[in-house]
Amino acid sequence: MTAAPRVALFATCFNDTMWPDTPRATVSLLERLGVTVEFPMAQTCCGQMFTNTGYVDEAVPLVRAFVDVFGSYDAVVAPSGSCTGSVREQHQWIAERSGDSGLAREVEQLTPRVHELSEYLVDVLGVVDVGAYFPHRVTYHPTCHSLRMLRVGDRPQQLLRAVRGIDLVELPSATECCGFGGTFAMKNADISVAMGSDKARHIRETGAEVVVAGDNSCLAHIGGLLDRQRAGVRSLHLAQILASTEEDPA
């Protein structure tokens, strides 16, 4: 008999601080699936906001800290496509750019063990039906970094389709960016809102009660627009729907 899988949860700073329900749901989902979850307290941030705004020097200490905190784990799981993308696709470059070849080597060894939640469930645990129950009309927005950086493909939809009671409806123009884009949402606010408004319109067209995605950053933007429009559509992270049960609904 093999030992229970053990993972380190990388909650991400944004979830930890602003959307604690998502990492909490990730913990309860993974524990329900028999995974031992650890949360290394020293973790903070992957540095994506700094990197993508051009403050790469400011991201270097965060890459260092990430390696120090998570380096000893066999698997790291994050409920965020874009933060996982930042770790897997940018940390190496940041380390090399800083001239620290030791750090670059450590990053290279660690990053293949860092998984986005849907990747971990489908590829590592090999489960699609996670025993969730969510009797609502739901539409899924694939976030850009999960789709085009991590290439998670239809893993999230596979997981959602297996949820009991769910009415999963297709989102028109689903693969188009919602317009969040990190500091883009502030620096080019007009265009960001124009993109988000089209996304919100497509979501409303589906008649869904809930829009689900794998990134709370994008959902804060989409949900912020829907909320302003009093659209009556909730935004929920994928982890929360997958953690939802009859006894403990999301």
Place this chain on the structure above:
Amino acid sequence: MKKAARSTAPERNPVGITTPTYLGMPKFPKLAAPELRNPVLRHNLQMATHTIRDKRAQVVGEVDDWEALRVDGARSKDAALNNLDEHLEELERNLQKAGATVHWARDAEEACSIVVELVQESLGAPAKYSEERSGGETSWGGGEVVKVKSMATQEIELNEALEAAGISAWETDLAELIVQLGHDRPSHILVPAIHRNRSQIREIFDREMGKVGRPAPDGMTDEPAQLAEAARQHLREKFLRARVAISGANFAVADTGTLVVLESEGNGRMCLTLPETLISVVGIEKVVPTWDDLGTFMQLLPRSSTGERMNPYTTMWTGATPDDGPQDVHVVLLDNGRTRVLEDELGRQALRCIRCSACLNVCPVYERAGGHAYGSVYPGPIGAVLTPQLRGTASPIDESLPYASSLCGACFDACPVRIDIPRMLVELRSQVVDQHRGGVPSAEAAGMRAASWVFGNHKRLEGVQAGAAAASRLFGKRTSISQLPWPASAWTQARNAPTPPKESFRSWWRRTHEEPRS
């Protein structure tokens, strides 16, 4: 010596006087604002980009292994770029062998003066360009050239230079003609008048054609066939009259000395075959090593640009052919910042670009901002990486371009030569930030430094989270905020913001998973 240009002296080119240069333009978000507020423009752009996008997806889907073709295209461009000097010399030798004259231009000014002098010589003008420019009066009546659509000549603002020397440059590509007659600027690489719809085009033709040649027919409607016919009639007299043509090239094959132009309307074929003199301005990155490499690009380019399996007209010429076509053939090889781009190992990828526009057509930012907001002849994602590399990031518009993207990655997926535009944008952002280091930090820079300090240690982050939890009590049961002070007001102009939670995740974890349970 006096020599009248023509008995049918051409009218003045309308463009040179009115086309503004790009210097000193405001930042991207400011330029995009009026475009965003224009519902006609938004509609035109959305319709057009989505139509081409869908056509492209269909014909790309037909290819068995599109990915392998992309890899091939990238590889053969890289092979050319990594030994560019050798391939350029080989190209020069083979062009000369075939009877063409090769000129080298370091920058836009050099290229323009070479072309203007060549045109003046061909048309028998009395004065050299340099004398014209120094203000010397000339009794020359002026001349004209016909032009094949060319990004390189737009980049160097050749039409304006020709205009200053008394030479009218007639754009013969339909969309370029619309832009030129409309005293407008191109807004798309492949479809420069993409921001215009057919009723606007009808109005431009009706008003402007008569001022510079054959007028549009009476009673012309906005039916595409009627508009195309008006353009055909208008251009025909210019094709038949012109003695000099100016073109660019899509590809320059080093091992044969062949230039290649792909087009859809046949106007290029007219320009490349009828006049006595043909002058082609070719960016040095257009070189492909061998004739075999061309095969890859002939599959990649039409599918990526117009969404066609094959473009209607492909013209290839190797120097001058006795008694057939232009006898006086010139090629101006243009650097204009390209060798600087070449020095950057990552940035070099941008020189693979074959100007197909696939990245523009899939870009959600381009679709909403329009091409003019990019302040350059190269709009869209490729412009956002190419322009700051060619021109540097000293001006407000150039340093704002790398930020004109949500980093969604659609451009990379569409690019037929695998230019990693999102990655390059981030790299360019770091260059913009780094060039401002050392002085008084901006509010943003100070904020980033402070945030980096907070995230540098989890105890500091926990301090911030404790503050947020305390603040959450001020909001009571409210879960969202609709108004925040500057700079967060940029967020709340159209989006509610979440109120902070009562308890951070790590506090919950500590409470439920770490403290001893009784």
